[in-house]
Amino acid sequence: MRWVTYEAGDGVRTGVIDGESVRGLAAGATLEGLLADDALAEAGEDARRAPAEVRGLDAVRLLAPLRRPPSVRDGLCFLDHLRGCYKALGRDVELAEVWSQSPAFYFANADAIVGPYDDVPIAPGSTMFDLELEVGAVIGRGGRDLHPDRAEEHIAGFTLYNDWTARDHQVVDMAQGIGMAKSKDSAITLGPALVTVDELEPHRRDGRLVLELSATVNGVELTRDTLDRMDWTFGELLAYISRGTDLRPGAVIGSGTVPGGCLLEHVDTAELGDFTGWLQPGDVVGLSGVGLGETRQTVTEGIDVVPLRAAGRPR
Numbered sequence: 001m002r003w004v005t006y007e008a009g010d011g012v013r014t015g016v017i018d019g020e021s022v023r024g025l026a027a028g029a030t031l032e033g034l035l036a037d038d039a040l041a042e043a044g045e046d047a048r049r050a051p052a053e054v055r056g057l058d059a060v061r062l063l064a065p066l067r068r069p070p071s072v073r074d075g076l077c078f079l080d081h082l083r084g085c086y087k088a089l090g091r092d093v094e095l096a097e098v099w100s101q102s103p104a105f106y107f108a109n110a111d112a113i114v115g116p117y118d119d120v121p122i123a124p125g126s127t128m129f130d131l132e133l134e135v136g137a138v139i140g141r142g143g144r145d146l147h148p149d150r151a152e153e154h155i156a157g158f159t160l161y162n163d164w165t166a167r168d169h170q171v172v173d174m175a176q177g178i179g180m181a182k183s184k185d186s187a188i189t190l191g192p193a194l195v196t197v198d199e200l201e202p203h204r205r206d207g208r209l210v211l212e213l214s215a216t217v218n219g220v221e222l223t224r225d226t227l228d229r230m231d232w233t234f235g236e237l238l239a240y241i242s243r244g245t246d247l248r249p250g251a252v253i254g255s256g257t258v259p260g261g262c263l264l265e266h267v268d269t270a271e272l273g274d275f276t277g278w279l280q281p282g283d284v285v286g287l288s289g290v291g292l293g294e295t296r297q298t299v300t301e302g303i304d305v306v307p308l309r310a311a312g313r314p315r
Contacts, residue, residue, distance in 0.1 A: 001016045001044045001195075001196045001198075001199060002016060002017040002193040002194075002195050002196075002199065002293075003015075003016055003031055003040075003044070003065055003157070003193055003194040003195075003196070004016070004017055004022060004062055004063075004065055004191075004192065004193050004194075005030070005031060005062070005063045005064065005065050005066070005067060006022060006024075006055075006060040006061060006062050006063060007060065007061045007063060008055055008059060008060045008061070011027055012063065012067075013025065013027060013029075013052075013053070014029045014030055014031055014034070015047055015051065015053075016044055016047045016048065017057065017193060018048065020056060020057050020058070021054050021055060021056055021057060022054070022055050022056075022057060022060055023047045023048060023051035023053075023054050024047070024051055024052050024053040024054070024055065025043060025046065025047055025051070025052055026052040027052070029043065030067075031065055031066050031194060031250070032066055032067075032068065032069065032070070032250045035138070035139070035140055035156060035249040035250040036248075036249050036250060038140075038141070038249070040140065040156060040196075044196075061115075061117070062115060062116055062117060062191060062192045062193075063115040063118075063191070064113045064114060064115045064116070064189070064190040064191050065159055065190060065191055065192075065193055065194040066113065066138065066159075066190060066194065066250060066252065067113055068110060068111070068113065069110050069113070069138075069250045069251060069252045070110070070248045070249075070250050070251055071107070071110055071248065071251045071252070072107070072108040072109065072110045072113075072188060072251070072252045072253075072254070073105050073106065073107055073108065073241060073251070073252070073253050073254065074105060074106055074108045074134070074161075074163055074184075074253075074254035074256065075103050075104065075105040075232065075237045075241075075253060075254055075255060075256045076103065076104040076105065076256040076257075077103055077230040077231055077232040077233075077234075077237055077255050077256040078229060078230055078231060078255070078256050078257060078258055078259050079095060079099060079100075079231045080229070080231075080259040081256060081257040081258065081259045081260075081261070081262070081265070082095065082099065083095065084259055084260060084265035085262075085264050085265055087265075088264060088265050088266065088267045089264075089267075102240055103232035103236060103237045103240050105237070105240075105241060105253075105254075106179055106180045106184070107179075108163070108180075108184055108188055108254070109184065109185050109188065110252075112185060112186060112187050112188050113188050113189075113190055114187050114188065114189050114190075114297075115189070115190075115191055115192075116160070116189060116190070116191030116192040116293075116294075116295035116296070116297070117191075117192075117295065117296055117297060118189075118297060119297065119298050119299075119300045120164060120186075120187050120189070120285075120297050120298070120299055120300065121186070121187075121299075121300045121301065121302045121303070122166075122186075122279065122281065122299060122300070122301065122302035123164070123166035123169060123182070123183075123185070123186035123187075123302055124186070124302050124303050124304070124305045125166075125169070125302070125304075125305040126166035126167075126168055126169055126302065127168055127278065128166060128167035128168040128278045129164070129165075129166055129167075129278050129279040129299070129302075130164070130165045130166070130167050130262050130263045130264055130278060130279065131162055131163075131164060131165075131215060131217070131261075131262060131263065131279065131285050131287075132162060132163035132164070132165055132257040132261060132262045133162065133213060133214070133215040133222075133223065133257060133258045133261030133262070133287050134160075134161040134162065134163055134254045134255050134256060134257055134258065134261070135158055135159070135160065135161055135211070135213065135227055135254070135255045135289065135292070136158065136159045136160070136161035136190060136252045136253065136254050136255070137155045137157075137158055137234050137238070137252070137253045137254075137255070138155065138156050138157050138158070138159065138194055138250065138251070138252055138253075139154055139155065139156065139238075139247050139248065139249055139250060139251040139252075139253070140154060140155060140156025140157070140249060141153070141154045141156075141249065142154070142246060142247055142248050142249050143242060143246070143247055144242055144244075144245065144246045144247065145242055145243060145244065146235075146238050146239045146242040146247070147239060148233070148235045148236045148238075148239035149235065150235070151234070151235040151236075151238035151239045151242070152233075152234055152235040152238070154238065154247065155197055155234065155238075156194070156196060156197065156249075157194045157195050157196040157197055157199070157200075158194075158195055158197070158200065158209075158292060159190050159191060159192075159193065159194050159195065159252075159292065160189070160190070160191060160192070160287045160288075160289050160292050160293065160294075160295055161188065161189065161190060161252070161254045161255070162187075162188065162189035162285070162287055162295065162297075163184065163188060163254060163257065164184075164186060164187040164188065164189070165183055165184060165262070165264075166182065166183045166184075166186065167183070167264055167278070169181075169182045169183035170183035170184075186302075189287070189295055189297065190252065191293070191295055192293045192294065192295060193292070193293055195291060195292055195293075199291065200291050203290065203291055205228065208227070208228040208230075208233065209227050209228060210226050210227065210228045211226060211227040211228075211289050211290045211291055211292065212224065212225075212226050212289070212290045213225055213226065213227060213258050213261070213287070213288065213289045213290075214287070214288045214289075215258070215261045215285070215286065215287050215288075216285070216286045216288075217263075217279070217283055217284070217285055217286075218283055218284055219284075219286075222260060222261060222262075222263070222266065223258060223259065223260030223261045223265075225258045225259055225260065225261070227255065227258075227289075229258075229259070230255060230256075234253070234255070237253060237255075238253065241253065263278060263279070279299045280299065281299055281300050281301045282298065282299065282300075283298070283299045284296065284297070284298050284299075285297050285298075285299065
C-alpha cells in the first residue's frame with residue numbers, strides 16, 4: 001500500500017493511493033496513530049473496501065505522510081558519501097577504523113518535517129544551503145535490542161527523505177563537537193508516500209531492496225544510484241540504534257546520503273549545467289526513487305538572524 005496524508009480543503013486526512021485516486025479514512029485518522037495502534041493493515045483494508053471519501057490525486061495536496069513522528073534519527077550508511085565529501089574538501093579519503101565498527105547516526109528535528117511539494121526556506125543565516133538524497137525507514141512494530149538479522153521485520157515501510165543541511169552552520173556544529181544542531185534543524189522532507197514493505201518486495205534482490213534513486217537541481221541530475229549499496233543495512237542500523245533503548249512505532253530512520261546526492265560532494269565539479277554554487281532562492285530540488293515516487297520543492301528566501309553577543313561579554 002501507498003499511504004498518504006493529504007489536504008483537500010476540509011482538513012488533513014489520511015488514505016491510500018489507488019491508481020489516480022486517494023481512498024481516504026475518516027477525519028481524525030493519522031498514520032502516526034495507526035502505527036502506534038498496530039492498525040495499519042486493517043485500516044488499509046477499510047480504505048479499499050469502504051473509504052470515507054474518494055478524491056482524485058490531482059484534487060488533493062499531498063503532505064508529509066508522517067507530519068510529527070515520535071522521533072527522527074539519520075544514519076550514515078553510505079560510506080562513499082563520506083569519502084565523496086572528503087575528496088571535495090581536499091581531505092584524505094581513507095576512512096578511520098571507527099567508521100567500520102558501527103553505523104553513525106544523529107537525532108534530527110521531528111518538528112521540522114515538511115511535505116514533498118512544500119517550499120523550503122533557506123536555513124536562517126545560511127549561505128551554504130544543501131540537499132541530501134536519502135530513504136527513510138518507518139518503524140511499524142516497536143522493539144528494543146533488535147537482532148541485525150531480524151530488525152528489518154520491524155519496518156512498516158519506506159519514504160523519500162531529504163536531509164536539508166546548512167553546511168556553514170555544520171562547520172560550527174562540528175567544531176563544538178557535541179552533535180548536529182542548527183545545521184540540520186530547519187527542514188526534513190518526507191514523502192510523497194509511506195510505501196509499505198510488501199509493495200516493494202518485487203525490488204528485493206539477495207535480501208536487499210534494489211531501488212534506483214536520483215536527485216536533481218533545476219532539472220540537472222546530481223546523482224543516480226541504488227539503495228542496496230548501503231555499507232550498513234537497515235537491519236544493522238536498527239539493531240545498533242535499538243541497543244538499550246526502545247524504538248517506537250512511527251519513528252523515522254534515515255539511510256544517510258546516497259553517494260553524490262548532495263552539493264557538497266560536487267564543490268570541485270564544474271559540470272553542473274546552469275547551476276553553480278549552493279542552493280539559492282528559486283532553485284527547484286527534486287528527489288526520485290523507484291517504487292517511492294518523487295518530490296519537487298522550491299527553495300525560498302530565509303529569514304535574517306539577530307546576532308548573539310559573545311559569551312561572557314555584555315551586550
